[in-house]
Amino acid sequence: MARTFNGTINVDVRDSVPDWEPYLQPTAPTDAPNVLYIVLDDVGFSAMQPWGGLIETPHINRLASNGLTYTNWHTTALCSPTRSCLITGRNHTTNGMACIAEATTGFPNSNGHIPFECATIAEVLGERGWNTYLLGKWHLCPADEMNLASTKRNWPVGRGFERFYGFLGGETNQWYPDLVYDNHPVEQPSWPEDGYHLTTDLTDRAIQFVQDAKAIAPDKPFLMYFAPGATHAPHHAPKEWIERFRGRFDEGYERYREQVFARQKELGILPAHAELSPMNTYADERGADGTEWPPLDVVRPWDSLSEDERRLFCRMAEVYAGFLAHTDHEIGRLLDFLENSDQLANTIVVLVSDNGASGEGGPNGSVNENKFFNGIPDDIEDNLRQLDELGSPATYNHYPVGWAWAFNTPFKMWKRYTFEGGVADPMIVSWPRGIPARGELRHQFVHATDVVPTILDCLGIELPAVVKGFPQVPIEGVSFRSTFAGDDVPTPKETAFFSMLGSRAIWHQGWKAVAVHPTIAGWGHYDKDRWELYDTEHDPTESHDLATEHPDRLRQLVNLWFHEAGKYHGLPLMDLTAREILADPDRPQVVPVRDRYVYRPGTAEIPESAAVNLRNRSFTITALVRVDSPDAEGVLFSQGACFGGHALYVRDRTLRYVNNFAGIDEQLVTSTAEIPVGDVVLSAVFVRDGDGLPTTGTLSLHVGEQKVGQARIRTQPGNFSLAGEGLNVGKDPGEPVTGDYPGSRPYPFTGGVVDQVVVDVAGTPFLDLEKEAAAMMARE
DSSP, X not given: OOOOOOSBOOSSGGGOBOOOGGXXXXXXXXXXXXXXXXXXXXOOTTSBGGGTOSBOOHHHHHHHHTSEEEEEEEOOSSHHHHHXXXXXXSOTTTTTBSSOGGGOOSBTTBSSOOOTTSOOHHHHHHTTTOXXXXXXXXXXXXXXXXXXXXXXXXXXXXXXXXEEEEESSSOOOSSSOOEEETTEEEOXXXXXXXXXXXXXXXXXXXXXXXXXXXXXXTTOOEEEEEEOOTTSSSOOOOHHHHHTTTTTTTTOHHHHHHHHHHHXXXXXXXXTTOOOOXXXXXXXXXXXXXXXXXXXXXXXXXXXXXXXXXHHHHHHHHHHHHHHHHHHHHHHHHHHHHHHTTOGGGEEEEEEESSSOOOTTTTTOBSBGGGGGGTOOOOHHHHHHTGGGTTSTTOBOBOOHHHHHHTTTTSSSOTTOSSHHHHEEEEEEEOTTTOOOOSEEEOOOEEGGGHHHHHHHHHTOOOOSEETTEEOOOOOSOOOGGGGGOTTSOOSOOEEEEEETTEEEEEETTEEEEEEOOTTSOOOOGXXXXXXXXXXXXOTTOOSOOTTTOHHHXXXXXXXXHHHHHHXXXXXXXOOOHHHHHTOTTSOOSSOOOSEEEEOTTSOOBOGGGSOOOTTSOEEEEEEEEEOSTTOBEEEEEEEETTEEEEEEEETTEEEEEEEETTTEEEEEEEEEEOOSEEEEEEEEEEEESSOSSEEEEEEEEETTEEEEEEEEEEOSSOSOXXXXXXXXXXXXXSOSOTTOOSSTTOOOBSEEEEEEEEEOSOOOHHHHHHHHHHHHHHO
């Protein structure tokens, strides 16, 4: 709210009385606490030790020992939706985040734009004197706005965070991340061979951000949202951390579940009467039209695997564990810094995972998760060949769904599903100065929407009616600060609404109804779904469906789900397949789609969502180049990385084009003639034939008007990555598209100058484009 000037204004300043009050910076109350979110990704309920897990997390254990471990905290089942709840206190569908920000459908519940009427906690606290920082994963910006030509209104700097260092999308390569600093992309500060890893980089920056401000204003509090990539795919970790877990998972995922389930009862995470939910509960379920349950969501029993498969699956779990343990180490560095600088005692720390363990690896896991997003099944033999490379820059790996089920023990299903395996997740709250209890458990039902109202309650702040000129939607969560007092305090929440990719559930006063519907499977027919009913007070693992015994209660809960859906913009429902979601042609673009794109060197990398779309069509890539030396070499054009991408480049005096098909096949075409010195037009022309997927056709290379090479290739049906490397001219930074580059990273073009690259997708005959390009060069 604007503050009124209360001074006196006369003609002469000497006769006037100033009033500085309207112009002062906001000041937090004396001794106000810091707030630190630690948001982990896809960790699952039972990976970490405080919840009975077998992966050592000593620094997270330390947080639990100094605070409260919540055993009944819930999320939305997916990344962007949960994160929107965590920073606004509203439901994900109210926030326009019914799905991930890259997979929006253009409705109020699913548009990828958190309304400004739903202010973030950073916007609220920043106006009250807190410094606000975000490190790591954002994932709350639509794909059409993740580029330098777009508005930055939905970037962290546009939603109240004063400083940002991390990545905008849903995932990134931990060895070669897509880094953004405040509001512009930056290159990573070093390379994997020099010891670089994103989690370490984020921790270094987090400490730096705090030090930068504390050197000037030691008593000013901060809000920090620390969101490392762990343990979202790709599972990347230093090898020495992976080796710590060699042999740890050799007994398999069913045995892991049994061991962890026993520990959870010993620790009091679960009551003594709880039962371990069965695996593959819904493998035989059929849709209304007879459609099978998705095979990607079916676990292969451990005793059905070959020895090689067990060896592979164990290594995938070891890599995941190493990733989590390495992240715990970095969290420890951040906590040590706060403790050594006398800040930790008055810091409210909230550590959470944003959803259950991930099932995107399918029954066999993956060495390249990008296959999943292109509808390409994993091949066990291909995966075995890269066993020793898992977790390294050579892989983009993910474990099989058996481990997802295990790391969600004792629950069934995983991320994406509104069964407990998708939505019941870890949370620790630690505030040594404000919470007398130490090392205690809390079993009250709480939800991601409840974190913001709890923090505001602890800070003594009410949500303003207007933030930055926008009237505010009331907070939809409730404060659970009352639970700090003891485990016997009643659950402050009455009802929780769940909806994710066709999976739906409602929790009300201890009872939960869940629709049996697979996610991203294209089933539809929601009115035909079977609903299950659970008494979560007596059956926390959803092992006994009481729908037949209590049909009236089930009907009431289903009706309540529709009531809540109406209140929170929960409709329409969407269960489209991953390829349908990611390839939606009607999703907004920063500019209208055109037939010809011109790119020049020296610009920032262009994200795939904002670049020319070459998928499943004919195209021509033409580079206008001045070659000064016969030894000229380097990249002319690149897009994507070694897990999916293509590049046009010069090596050994020949023109080369490589199309790396989903990391499976580096299809290399090399010219039969050398590149001449002087002004030259170098082109790659792909002519599609047939209508099937993947698209196949002929790729020909041209120097001027002369065809100098040709080969049959196939092109990737979907995105090169969910949120990965983009388009560059004159270089290929980060993870290279191909191993054929002989030079040093980023293999820039040397021995000449790349003037521009023209990409044509209109199907114009090659000679016309060649003549036009030659004329363009002559004019310049």
